[in-house]
Amino acid sequence: MNDSSWKWQEWQGLPYLTCELLSSWRHGFFTQQCYPHPPEKLVTALEPKADVYRVKQVHGNRVLTPQEISSKTSQENLEQQFPNADGIMSDYETQALWVASADCNPVLIGDVETRKVAAIHAGWRGTSQKIVPEAIALLQAEGSSLENLRIAMGAAIAGEVYQVTETVAAEVGKSITEHEEKEKVLNALFDIEDSPLLEDSQAGRVKLDVRRVNAIQLEQLGIGKEQIAIAPYCTYQQPEYWFSFRRTKEKKVQWSGIVA
Template identity: 30%
Template sequence: MLKAPNLSAVDWLTHGFGQRDSVYPSPITTVKQIHSDTVAEAGDGVAEADGLVTQQPGVVVGVRTADCVPVLIVDTQQRAVAAVHAGWRGSARNIVAVAVRELISRYGTRLEDLSAAIGPSIGVCCYEVGSEVARLFQNSTPETNGRLDLAVINERQLREAGVQNVWMAGVCTFCEAQDYFSFRREREQAGRMTSFIGVI
């Protein structure tokens, strides 16, 4: 299990970015992911979303990925958390900013109290995309040429949303085959890693 230093520093928090062999705490609340920008509250009956928030102690929320970007966010004062799944579709819709807005509107979050962590995802080394997809990001990542750096895109979106404390794993799921599933590498055989966060 990969841990983010800035989230590990919060002693009432549990979190982790799953790897191939990870053993997970249970239960973890997840919902069907549909590459949307929908962020729901755990337990509110929403069946499909790509982000979950909660302020309930004991409720651990998670997202499942294999190349897409998992993002975990905590409000260290209101003790609220968010787990976000950001592929290129979610990133094009700035789902991390949606999650930040949900935290603010539901829990009275202040931006300065947020810490975020960006987990392993397919790196710019390995993520070639078609021109239609690249065009969606041409204003946000002028340096990429037919490749997308989804982790950096999400980092910038978090910072533009007002989150200053952002940690990045800097790990490519495609390159690090021994530790991570990769949909691009393994196709239909690819498993999924779960990334989770919750208030103990």
């Protein structure tokens, strides 16, 4: 697993992160210092001529293309600016795809052969519904091979501080185990090497590493650990860089984007 391939960059004196695995694409995991600039402004740090695409994130597993976003915005969602989804996959060049996060896992994906990219918002609900494998299935349908994918997960709440109910942990855990019953799922998760679960002192609670679950989903697809990078940053524990809804209860976000 690549977690040492991250570098700080600056845009107008404001810090953002890039990942060596995605060095073939203009991309960035932007910090809270870049708030409240929207993607339409942040894109100038990556590719000023790129067309910007984003969605109304609803904690599901729906992944759209820019063409579908344009179509659904005009047809299905007349009362809102962006269609409901939590992932975007490019269908042409010079498209900038963006997702917002506060504690959830922002995932950027690139294919070194087809040059297609995807941006995913993977909180615990989306992770339980396998949104990242869903995006990868769509990439495969467009000609991607698993060995050509490069996947970077940005700053998110770390497992050691993300307390959830055992019910939530089991719901997420079903995505990487063969069990359905809560106790069996939890036991199976604890048995995994580098387990995504930690014990918690409060009864009925555990600590959950959502990014680790996403990584296991990828490994179960056959994607090599060397193709995956996880940023060594926690939104909850590092307020100097990141917003955290769990920490402040404020509805502020940081944006992550990648240009096809």
